[in-house]
Amino acid sequence: RLSALPWTEMALVLVPAFCLLSGAYAQKWNVTFAPGPLAGWAGSCVTIPCSFTYPAGWIVRAVTWTRDRDQTDYHSDEDCFHAAFKGRARYLRNLQHDCSLRVSGLRPSDQGTYRFRFHAAGDGRTDSWTSDLVQHLSVS
Numbered sequence: 692r693l694s695a696l697p698w699t700e701m702a703l704v705l706v707p708a709f710c711l712l713s714g715a716y717a718q719k720w721n722v723t724f725a726p727g728p729l730a731g732w733a734g735s736c737v738t739i740p741c742s743f744t745y746p747a748g749w750i751v752r753a754v755t756w757t758r759d760r761d762q763t764d765y766h767s768d769e770d771c772f773h774a775a776f777k778g779r780a781r782y783l784r785n786l787q788h789d790c791s792l793r794v795s796g797l798r799p800s801d802q803g804t805y806r807f808r809f810h811a812a813g814d815g816r817t818d819s820w821t822s823d824l825v826q827h828l829s830v831s
Contacts, residue, residue, distance in 0.1 A: 718744040722790070722807050722822035731827045736795035738783065739826050741807055743790050749813030751786040758803040765792055775800065794828075802830045 722743045731737035745751065756765040764773050765780040776794070783791040790807050805828060808821040 696801070711763055720744050720745050720820040722820075722824060724822075724824055724826045728827035728829060730831065731797045732831055733799060736793055737796050737828065738791055738793045739805055739828070741790040741792065741826070742788055743807065743809060743822075744788060745809070745811055745820070745829060746813065749811040749818075751809050751811045752817070753810040754782065754786065754790060755808040755809065755810075756780070756782075756792050757806050758801075760806065764794075764805070797830050799830050802828055803829075 722741065722749075725740040729737055729739060739756075753763075754766045755767070756761055758764050762773050764776045765782055767782065767786070774797075779794055779796050781793045781795070783789075783793050786809075790809070792805075794801055805826045806822055808819060810817065810819040812818075
């Protein structure tokens with residue numbers, strides 16, 4: 692007959708191990724930019740490096756880049772682009788974890804504070820998340 696003690700000891704080992712493993716794979720809502728402000732010359736192009744994470748089980752449905760909080764410079768639905776960025780803003784990556792944006796034919800009016808937002812579905816609901824971090828772009 693097995694005593695209860697070995698099972699108790701095993702449970703004491705397995706529970707913390709499970710917690711460590713589940714924490715290692717858990718993802719938070721987050722956006723990361725390259726450090727420092729970006730700069731470009733008028734007429735050139737600039738890439739805003741960006742990555743994002745979200746909880747497992749969620750699927751990203753749409754992404755948005757805004758400038759100075761209110762102007763949508765890029766949206767995964769091209770009908771939502773700001774007219775000044777059509778044909779110049781290009782989302783380089785995917786809807787999974789890389790959110791880099793390239794703006795070509797830079798204009799002085801492109802200067803500003805850029806922010807990334809993504810919309811996702813999971814757990815029977817939809818949600819969106821906007822980065823607290825921003826990337827500053829100056830154009831000379």
